[in-house]
Amino acid sequence: MWQILRQIARTGIVSEPAPRMDDTMRLEAGRLQDEILATLGQALTIREVDAGSCNGCELEIHAINNPYYNLEGLGIKFVASPRHADMLLVTGPVSRHMAEALRRTYEATPEPKLVVAVGDCGCSGGIFGESYASCGRVADVIPVDVEVPGCPPLPIEILRGILTAVKRDAGAPRR
Template structure:
């Protein structure tokens, strides 16, 4: 226990500071929502796939559903089945055990399908890279339309990536 206390004393408290301009982030999130719905004219359904991540990106994706971003309130929904999805949101380096499952999920998604790779691991293998247990980036297994770098990326960056993918479809 003392080892942990010494490390805390040495490093200090490591937390993210509060955003200085929260109104600007909210306005941009609202604009992104409106742009998405103007392009689609309907709801967007997303299937999230964890291909072997550390769950950092999943926490940021879950933050999209909180009252601050409220993507569900504007017609963007997460679905359980890839057969109902318009877009795949994939996180993590693709582990060898998840490669076939990711490929099947991609094949089950109806055309025109969009794929967004989230986080450094999904974009280029990140910290894990390629090894005996990891195939590396998502693009080695399925076609990727947009990448959202960051470890983990902020929710607003994920929203921008989703908007960029939808704009490519339009």
């Protein structure tokens, strides 16, 4: 045990430093909250749906919940039921077994509803494409408002995708 403790003391901290938060990011975060409140008149609630991903995108989505990005401070919350959601955040290529569940989740989400496809798999089917086990991209199953490419996309890109969806919805006629 003493060998392990000495090894830890010799090695020190090996994690990378946190990314710098510049003033433009703070201003963008403030604008995001203002736009969400102006558009929806309330906080934005999101239901995240894993339609068959490798969980890489989920890790980045969890990262936007940490204190660095302070998602809840922006008035954005994740909910467990699509009936309480304003937006669906969908990851992964839609597996054949998840297609019906995704459609039902979409139908259960009240109007006005937004859909953001996250990751290369959600946007284009990724390396999986369409096959006997996969329906391909999210847009092949439900309508998508915004796509956030990347494998996996950075948390800030996911946040920008959410902002883009809210901005587009502000000027768009209701479905």
